[in-house]
Amino acid sequence: MKGAVAIAALAATTSASPYFSKRQANEAACKRLPLVDSKALQDSIKPEALLKGAQALQDFAYAHPERNRLFGGAGHNDTVNYLVEELEALDGYYKVEKQEWHSLAQVNGTASLLINGTDYNPNVMEYSPSGNVTAPIVVVNNLGCNSSDYPSTVRGNIALISRGTCEFGLKSVLAGQAGAAGAIVYNNAAGSLNGTLGPPRPQGPYIPTVFIAGENGTALRTALTGGASLIGDLDTWSLIENRTTYNVLATSNCGALNTTLMLGAHTDSVAEGPGINDDGSGTIGILEVAKQLAKYKVNNAVRFGFWSGEEAGLLGSTYYVNNLSPAELANVRAYLNFDMIASPNYIYAIYDGDGSSFNLTGPPGSAEIEEFFEKWFAGAGQNFTATEFSGRSDYQAFIDNGIPAGGTFTGAEEIKTPEDAGKFGGTAGIATDPNYHQAGDTVDNLNRTAFELNAKAIAAAVAEYATTFDGLPPKSLQKRRVSLWEKARRRVPKKGMKGSL
């Protein structure tokens, strides 16, 4: 429902006065609490509580045959209900809402690909339709991002397309429009990955699409351009369901709503596993801070957003932001994102708000948020590094609307460099989270040191910005600065959602 999360819209639909009188009563209760204290809030974050929360999420996944927390499934619905119960148990400190939305979900899928009898071990692209085709393989020119890249000989055959520049979903649609019966996308680097076409797009339907390793794809391309004839036997099977799901929002009844601090983490996992680092860690990290914050008065309202459908393409956070009115958007003074904060082979990365590492700045104010976290890690005697605003997590919809953003991240599938192993320990040459998007993303594989430290960093940031936004550019200047930033940003090509290009 449009505007369902908005306080004004809620008041307009039914009994306005009970809500406001409740908020008034809560504000009176707030005044009797001590103002939030950074050290005390950080000290109240206990590793046992973090692990207990992570275990609860894993138990929800394993209580059902699919053993995951894919959005809208049983393990995920248990997660949502748990969050609501935990937040509502805090004596009315928060206004807790379940925001309902719907989307198609890829529940399960498999693929096989034999070429002249050799097995290429493909991954089925998420949202690929089911299908079976045996036909010649035809090379697509360039990166397959324009319809002119598709030769007429692709009709009825299997298109071989390189990864790069545009989204997998667009390649699948263009291949289909050129008449291809199936598509193979190959990596533009060594190895393979699990990619998504993203939910169906208006340009047209997808065709059966798989992904293969870069070394295999380039070898096939070389053979075909050298005149070889290759016959592929491509088989995909997908189970796609329309699902109902929920974001959970908890807004403090204390503090000014026109200067709201928002935090977010995603509550859903991929189909392959329980998703305990990704993003059980962020979910429990912000939940634990929300619980401890309930002992304190805040000057600025604090809203925790628990997003569903992140893994399917940032769906929940995008739905939330798209349904805010301009006035409600303007009330969100900053957004902090926590997606994977307990990676087994961790780095301590901070979103690159000032663009100094990746030449891609966040909205004005993001640089100051990055600096806040840098100072905090330095104060804790820790090294830190930067992570790009790559469009791979739920900050994206906030950034797109000019809201300053930041947060921390301990690594996903990226290979740890020797330099980072020197800075953070752990093992160079393997992923920062070797279990990323796999069945092994469990409680046992969390790094507890990283989990606790990052949860304390969340507490520190909440204590800071719940007290004052003086460290950010003044709100009166924000609008003008954002419009300048947006002009500069239009020159930078936009990145896609997680796993989509």
Ligand SMILES: [Zn+2]
């Ligand atoms: Zn994630």
